[in-house]
Amino acid sequence: MTIRITEHIWIPMSDGTRLGARLFLPADDAKVPAVLEYIPYRKRDGTRGRDEPMHGFFAENGYAAIRVDMRGTGESDGHMADEYLKQEQDDALEVIAWIAAQPWCDGNVGMMGKSWGGFNGLQVAARRPPALKAIITAYSTDNRYTDDIHYMGGLLLNDNLWWGTIMLAYQSRPLDPEIVGEGWREAWLKRVENLPFFPALWLEHQRYDSYWKHGSVCEDFSDIEVPVLAIGGWVDSYTNAVPRLLEGLKTPRKAIIGPWGHIYPQDGVPGPAIGFLQEAVRWWDHWLKGKDTGVMNEPDLRAYINDSVAPTGTRTDSPGRWVGEANWPSASIAHKLFQLGGDHGLHPGSAPAGMLTICSPQSHGKAGGEWMGTGCVGEHPTDQRLDDGSALVFDSLVQTESFDVLGAPVLKLRLASDKPVAQVSVRLSDVRPDGTVTRVSYQVLNLTHRDSHEQPEALVPGQFYDVVVKLNDCGHRFAAGHAIRVAIGTSYWPMVWPSPELATLTIDTANCSLSLPVRKADAAEVQLPPPAHGPATPITQLDPGTVRRWSSQDHVVGTTTYVTEGIGGLFGEGILRFDDIGTELSHSLKRELTIADNDPTSAEYVLTQSYEMGREGWRIRIDTVTKMRSDRDTFYLTGELSVEENGLLRAERNWDQSFPRDLM
Template identity: 65%
Template sequence: MISPSESLPLMSGPVPVPVTVEEHLWIEMPDGCRLGARLWLPEGALETPVPAILEYIPYRKRDGTRGRDEPMHGYYAQHGYAAIRVDMRGSGESDGYLADEYLPLEQDDALAVIAWIAAQPWCNGKVGMQGKSWSGFNSLQVAARRPEALKAVITTFFTDNRYTDDIHYMGGCLLNDNLWWGGIMLAYQARPLDPAIVGEGWREAWLDRLAHMPFFPALWLAHQRYDAYWQHGSVCTDYGAIACPVLAVGGWADSYTNAVPRLIANLAVPSRGIIGPWGHIYPHDGVPGPAIGFLQEAVRWWDHWLKGEDTGVMDDPKLRAYVEDAVRPEGTRTMMPGRWVGLDQWPSDELAPRVLHLGGEGRLADAPGKPGVLSICSPQSHGRAGGEWMGAGCAGEHATDQRLDDGGALVFETDVLDAPLSVLGTVRAHLRLSADQPVAHCVLRLSDVAPDGTATRVTYQVFNLTHRHSHENPEPLVPGEAFDVAIDLNVCGHRFPAGHRMRLAVATTYWPLIWPTPARVTLALDAAASRLELPVLPEDHPTITMLPPAHGPRTPITQIGEGTVARTSTVDHVTGLQTYVTEAAGGVFGEGILRFDETGTEIAHDLRRELTIHDDDPLSARYVLTQTIAMGREGWRTRADVRVAMRSDATHFHLEGELVAYENDEPVAQREWVETIARDMM
């Protein structure tokens, strides 16, 4: 533990106190498994116990999230909280194996951790739980288990439905990021335990962990509908199980934002929501900016629910959201113009519904247009301008000019707007369709078209039409038979300026975001029977302000190598092969090779993702992901080389994986996987 004379530097603010940090401690589970933790304590906590804030994830406190943890948990400790970062079973230096996401054992361990925290001499028995992504999920899952000491939750970039809004499936379609994330998890879990913490047994424990590692992408691909596997851990199955107050946070550039308005609309407990312009990054570091004072907002929440202080959080609007202004369609965005608004209720009667009708002549208008049945069979590479499924603050990740894809879609467009129009919430499309195949996708994109013709995607959705009645029980289409379907596009907040146009594009493919259908599909759309519903925010709705970002002490980090990110899309005009490549060197998000100065640990992660397809053949789709992840110190160097690949035929998916682990450049372990999984109307 750092002595008081070596306490972390104070942050400017009204109430910061000196903080001590315990680099590592063990928390023993009822079955004897030990979980590793890192603890920040405010001065005086042993004499006068304080509430505690828990973050519980598998991303390695010592060398994974260290750079992010210090400024956040240090801030909480400076403001009178014991902050504790716990690595889940089988991750970091914690004992055991990580067998999958969100298992019952993961929740059981969290309950034991919370009980342990509440019993410590520095804790007054009150615990808050916070998380982003995985820990945002399990914060809600644990809240639904109702541990006595858990008094409040802050969940960020999370979902309440593990099937519809996670990295595996979207709208009943298979996300190609299922393979990406599965490959990333293999690389993450291939990192060794730190001998400085666990001693000489580190190597044996590392090799044992490698031997028990599952083939993650195949675990998830085995469940292609919303079955009991996904329903477990999806708090939407019983919102009433959550009994403590919840602050829910999301970002328009992130992929989990649909859950924010859905959660606060359904919880019976006190709740508030915030949606900003950010990708998958805590909002005090949010990109695209502007970042906000998330840590101040969090402390207000904790002070109210854990200390009993009236901080005014329940006087805040039910939902605070950033309404973005129009921007040029560029792949890299560091700042988004716009304004913050607050809605006192959600759902809100301040939003006025507006209906736009599709017309057979390609118009999108307030009045019904000409009748017409229009057909579309998109090229398999449609979607190259779509950007990444999840924004993470990286170069080139945003959707680019939609004109690249509009040529492969049906397009419906408004006249030039004579006044600005702000949309906030869920845009819903009501369509009458028929298909020539039993399995078909419908892809919708709503764009802001500038006077010069450039088109910026505002929101979109992909949808497997066999799931038109439910995700639990998909049903094949009857070729040629018309049906009605309602499809919700992702929630959005956007202001279309006067002089711009709105454009709806309808397509049958979206590569490389989703895996294609078994056969080429032609959709027929009955325009006169189709419409778009928009939630319109009044232009005179008041603007609110948010606090600027603050941080606790920064983590001492030295960048010892540059990071680069490249994204390219190419066409071979001889063979017709369409290739999409993402390549990151130094860090998987382009952050470079880093050394955590306090521990001397160096981290490097290189990744290459290559997806190929021919425009006329969905069965030509191929995906290969290769990675190298390295970490260590002088005299102790480890790395893992990971390769995963996927292809399909008309009836099955075929997955392969290989992992080779090295110690000081000598191979010490190898794993290989080969899986064939039947397609389930996918």
């Protein structure tokens, strides 16, 4: 089916603000349901390469697909002061009402998105706009504190600074003169003048307070009454929310978890990618057109069980198979218990008791890979033996039978710390017959948050506490001939910021156990269709760019530096030109994280970034440098930003902020 694409339309808001949108319609003039994607990443040139094959596919299948830039982003009017504000939701309610009233819409609207768009899909659904009939939420969360890019287990993620720095560049991009006309420069410079220092906004809130509760739909799942299809990926960082949504929502809901990173499943890496767009159309046909597509006869959860793979940093495919759980929580999953032993064993029965201590070097975690996989080279966890040498390690015997794990492993620990603020990192790994070790799941926990993220409490040095660590959900087959490993450390750099003091933990193994969610061997398998796409937008790769990752150790001063560097394309896409609008994009960023093994206050993080965009006669360059360090009591953040037009400096911004450490 041929489609019609309108490059830009204005959607008026009640306060006079206009939001920019790109519209994909079927070729005929029939009234059809609409599918909305509402994000801040620039429909014109930011997500263009992804939008056309996806929204074009929906238009080919009888839907009006509309891609809207949020207030203050892209060519939309106004100011974006932060993520997930009430204003963002209020605007979405007006957008949905506007869509439903258009002559090309039959009044039924669905909302979909991944990451930011997955978040606000849940949040807007909780506001119950009348025309919204169903949503698809991909790589999102019901809890903005526990499962977003800012904090994990009550610890500060170093990606808080990374993402905040990227947002400085993203939101400093100019409005396109071809869309908005002569006023583009004035609006652009005003946008830069009002730009918030994003990483500082999020560092100010170090516990689960009202800031994070806003937009966390877990506060009241009953607010959502429309059907929900939730999508996750094992290499993504938001997947823990998928089982929680299945369990917490009372509305019709289904879920798919694949082997992918933070990429829509029709393009999913590592593969296999699936026909997500066909699955989405089945969902929309059922809930927006009233067709019986059989989608509600599918299992509650369709999940990919990964086979064991060698621990390599770059992986494009994951061997394994798809399985289906008719209901979630699933009656086909039982818990297999192992006792931690003072002999460093994982025992299916009783185990010898022991008191074991651990104080990991602060660089422990070098083999952890990225918090969020995005399909880049080198992002996966590497051989865990690199980190196992600085952790307490507990091994099972070699398994005589294969079994599948699906869900969240749980480690119960009884421990004491010699410092009032300390952290624990836990890894579950697959020890392969050749001795290599592949990480299956992991989790970190700020031990002052052991009972509550809302009201953390300092540890009493020397006092023993019972602590439960729920690891990330996973789908993995432990094969016969392999062993199971649990590793416990006191740091996880460069993923999380270190505690203020070097802490030693004492583990009472007599009260420590691992519970694995083991799936019945004869439970059902399922099939999903192969990928399909709509017409692609014409793109020329002008330069392939490079992505590099390395770590180095200075044996004189005792520091370890971990570096990632993307030149030309942040996620490995290289320097691109969107041929039909003539716009070229180049995005480079270098991360340098340095720490001394014996001093957590030595941690330093520096990000250097450049973003270039434009076409003949109109060239924009954005440069940023952000830095973070801390002492025992305070976090320190600085930032510099400059923007140029055709080689002329147009604006500069500088930030220098500090925040007391709140038991972190």
